[in-house]
Amino acid sequence: MRQNKELYNFSLDKERQNSKISILTAMLDGQEQERGRLARDLHDGLGGLLSTTKISLSQLTNKVDSPMKNDMQKSLLQLDTAVEELRRVAHNLMPDLLNRYGLEEALQDYAVRMSNVQLDIDVQFLHYSNQLTKDEQLLVYRVIQELVNNAIKHADPKQIIIQIVEEADYYTITVEDDGKGFDIDQVKGNHSAGLHNIQSRIDFLKGKFTIQSEKDVGTSVEIIFPKK
Structure with a gap:
């Protein structure tokens, strides 16, 4: 029984x-x-x-x-x-480059388009073998897009670094900025639509994410999800 x-x-x-x-x-x-x-x-x-x-x-x-x-x-x-x-x-x-050439090309293009005199966005791919499915690439692109947009809108950063690392069994995505920072507990308590969209996409990837932020220092978001 x-x-x-x-x-x-x-x-x-x-x-x-x-x-x-x-x-x-x-x-x-x-x-x-x-x-x-x-x-x-x-x-x-x-x-x-x-x-x-x-x-x-x-x-x-x-x-x-x-x-x-x-x-x-x-x-x-x-x-x-x-x-x-x-x-x-x-x-x-709707990023056409993502469908045509893949995540790396699309994110590099996105970084160039979003950068300006006041903001530098740098994208780094480490050991990336381009094995993500189209759906996974789109999910990752949207998550990074949401994080970058949030940083630009709320943090007034001078630099944003996006890093995608492929390990043996999982992927790690890190998005860091040198902006204003914020109170993490307060943001989680607000249940913002942006945070909900990020969480939904990471749930779909069967991953998890952590946020570290310090006022007047910046914010770092780390996302880990397994290979399928």
């Missing part, structure tokens, strides 16, 4: 895990489909409209007097900036 009870409990736990994974799969698939739809709408719809507007303004510029022409040239430059920003947003929503 004891043995049967243990087998029953084991079977019940396994069923709960399978149910949890199914729910996570449906949730993540839904999120990616919505991201893809938004990216297409932005690129094809709004992007096309901005490009058409730029062509119309360019044609008008040649027909107006010099004082007005300078103002229109400024408007054209602003349109160029808007188009570039739209492309950046659409690319972040």
Whole structure:
């Protein structure tokens, strides 16, 4: 009877895990489909409209007097900036490089696009053999994207270091910044959507993560998940 009870409990736990994974799969698939739809709408719809507007303004510029022409040239430059920003947003929503060339190329490109004069983002891959599945690569990309976005939004860092290390049986991902830091207990108590998204994706990878942060020093997030 004891043995049967243990087998029953084991079977019940396994069923709960399978149910949890199914729910996570449906949730993540839904999120990616919505991201893809938004990216297409932005690129094809709004992007096309901005490009058409730029062509119309360019044609008008040649027909107006010099004082007005300078103002229109400024408007054209602003349109160029808007188009570039739209492309950046659409690319972040659905990174084509990830599907074409894999995680390493996509993250290197992401780091270059997010870096600027005030912020340097460095990506390091150690012993990486590119054996992650497409789904795993997308999950890792989204987790890192969320962590970097959170750091930029809240910590005002000067440098962010992203490191992916492949070991014999597991992967380690570390994202460090030299920003403001924060109270970890307070952040966990807030149950933020960003933290929930990160936790959901790491659960899907069957991994775990830890956060270390010190005010005015920076934050380090370490994620470990097993190879399949």
